[in-house]
Amino acid sequence: MAKLWKGRTTAKTSSLADKFNSSIKVDKRMYKEDIEGSIAHVAMLTHCNIINKSDEKKIRSALKKILTEIENGKLKISEKAEDIHMFVEEILTKRIGAVGKKLHTARSRNDQVALDIRLNLRKEIVLINYTIDRLISLIIKVADENRNTIMPGFTHLQKAQPVTFAHYILAYGMMFKRDMERLYDLYKRVNISPIGACALAGTTYKTDRVYEAKLLGMDAVCENSIDAVSDRDFIVEFSSDLAIIAMHLSRLAEETIIFTSAEFNYIELSDAVTTGSSIMPQKKNSDMAELVRGKTGRVYGNLMNILTLLKGLPLAYNKDMQEDKELVFDSIDTVKDSLEIFIEMISTMKINKDKMQKDAVYGFINATDLADYLVTKGMPFRDAYKVSGEIVRYCTLKNEKDASSNLTLETLPIEVYRKFSKLFEQDVYKFINLENCVKRRTSLGGTSPSNIDRQIEYLKK
Numbered sequence: 001m002a003k004l005w006k007g008r009t010t011a012k013t014s015s016l017a018d019k020f021n022s023s024i025k026v027d028k029r030m031y032k033e034d035i036e037g038s039i040a041h042v043a044m045l046t047h048c049n050i051i052n053k054s055d056e057k058k059i060r061s062a063l064k065k066i067l068t069e070i071e072n073g074k075l076k077i078s079e080k081a082e083d084i085h086m087f088v089e090e091i092l093t094k095r096i097g098a099v100g101k102k103l104h105t106a107r108s109r110n111d112q113v114a115l116d117i118r119l120n121l122r123k124e125i126v127l128i129n130y131t132i133d134r135l136i137s138l139i140i141k142v143a144d145e146n147r148n149t150i151m152p153g154f155t156h157l158q159k160a161q162p163v164t165f166a167h168y169i170l171a172y173g174m175m176f177k178r179d180m181e182r183l184y185d186l187y188k189r190v191n192i193s194p195i196g197a198c199a200l201a202g203t204t205y206k207t208d209r210v211y212e213a214k215l216l217g218m219d220a221v222c223e224n225s226i227d228a229v230s231d232r233d234f235i236v237e238f239s240s241d242l243a244i245i246a247m248h249l250s251r252l253a254e255e256t257i258i259f260t261s262a263e264f265n266y267i268e269l270s271d272a273v274t275t276g277s278s279i280m281p282q283k284k285n286s287d288m289a290e291l292v293r294g295k296t297g298r299v300y301g302n303l304m305n306i307l308t309l310l311k312g313l314p315l316a317y318n319k320d321m322q323e324d325k326e327l328v329f330d331s332i333d334t335v336k337d338s339l340e341i342f343i344e345m346i347s348t349m350k351i352n353k354d355k356m357q358k359d360a361v362y363g364f365i366n367a368t369d370l371a372d373y374l375v376t377k378g379m380p381f382r383d384a385y386k387v388s389g390e391i392v393r394y395c396t397l398k399n400e401k402d403a404s405s406n407l408t409l410e411t412l413p414i415e416v417y418r419k420f421s422k423l424f425e426q427d428v429y430k431f432i433n434l435e436n437c438v439k440r441r442t443s444l445g446g447t448s449p450s451n452i453d454r455q456i457e458y459l460k461k
């Protein structure tokens with residue numbers, strides 16, 4: 001490919017240098033944005049009487065044709081090109097001759113690449129938010145179907161208190177909602193136009209940057225031309241927002257792995273998203289969840305990488321910046337795939353309500369409620385806590401000695417209760433019944449059914 005920047009130097013660059021310098025493999029995915037940007041640029045140049053209408057027509061229709069041909073596969077993007085900007089411009093001049101060379105008036109690749117990546121990322125933000133929205137809708141559906149599915153809630157991965165599966169899964173809904181909000185907020189900072197900053201200092205042509213930004217549907221222009229070509233904050237932010245999404249997905253992945261183990265067996269994934277072992281016939285592995293968990297490392301790495309890339313980088317454009325796109329694109333692709341695989345996993349999974357319920361019964365997760373019972377009878381909470389703890393200890397020791405005894409707070413005889421405190425009466429059983437424990441947690445955000453309605457409403461908005 002010819003070098004459009006040859007002038008100051010005359011000798012050929014080495015093939016090794018060409019290969020090292022080329023970013024086409026990565027930035028070719030911005031072909032559409034590059035062409036859209038050029039069409040807006042040529043329109044602005046005409047609007048400002050910098051080029052004439054007949055030249056504009058030629059350039060615009062040639063650019064549109066290039067776009068169509070790339071899209072329908074007729075024109076292949078050559079990997080020999082230095083980058084997508086050079087590729088498009090070269091094809092353009094090849095096709096319409098000298099007129100094509102007028103396109104690059106009052107711009108530089110420095111503001112051009114900054115524009116292309118902003119246009120590309122604003123599109124990706126919308127796509128990712130759409131995918132998260134689908135995931136949240138699915139979470140709402142599962143929550144709705146599991147309002148009464150009681151399960152043990154955990155702290156320290158030890159059974160803690162009874163909650164419903166609806167309450168549990170809605171916690172993830174809240175996390176993903178924040179992820180969407182972060183991306184919406186970022187959109188404001190991405191959708192600002194750097195084009196017209198040129199190499200760094202602006203231009204002597206009487207251009208209209210605001211006009212061009214409007215054509216591109218951008219909300220404003222970067223105010224400082226040096227900042228316009230140096231700023232990659234929005235890439236750092238996007239990479240960081242994606243790292244947070246990956247972190248959320250990795251927690252969901254980890255719990256999926258735990259909950260699908262034979263020991264828990266709270267959920268069963270469909271065969272379509274699990275794998276077997278090549279040697280152990282009994283295995284049904286949650287590989288997809290493990291991969292989502294594993295790929296989180298890659299997304300964190302990309303964030304560290306971009307931060308390090310920009311550290312101490314002098315203004316304005318430096319070729320280091322060419323590396324930024326590969327990183328953020330990789331995070332985008334990884335997070336999108338991870339979201340999609342989770343949508344498939346959740347929409348096809350089976351929830352073992354009985355096993356959750358059974359686990360909730362054997363585990364003394366109503367011990368807090370037992371203490372609360374004594375409090376309703378007048379005992380101070382600290383004392384009640386102690387009595388409840390002694391009763392749990394009593395049952396555990398009995399169960400250890402005799403495996404068949406299976407003592408729970410629900411089955412402990414009232415005479416035994418009364419040995420620990422005379423405040424215990426027959427109504428204790430109703431009080432510590434798991435369903436009642438759940439229903440009583442009406443404090444805002446708690447696990448009671450009324451709260452679940454409220455949380456679903458909140459997410460639907």
Ligand code: ARG
Pocket residue numbers: 023027082083109110113317319321322323
């Ligand atoms: N391929 C380059 C990049 O991605 C485009 C900008 C090149 N500008 C320059 N002055 N060499 O950053």
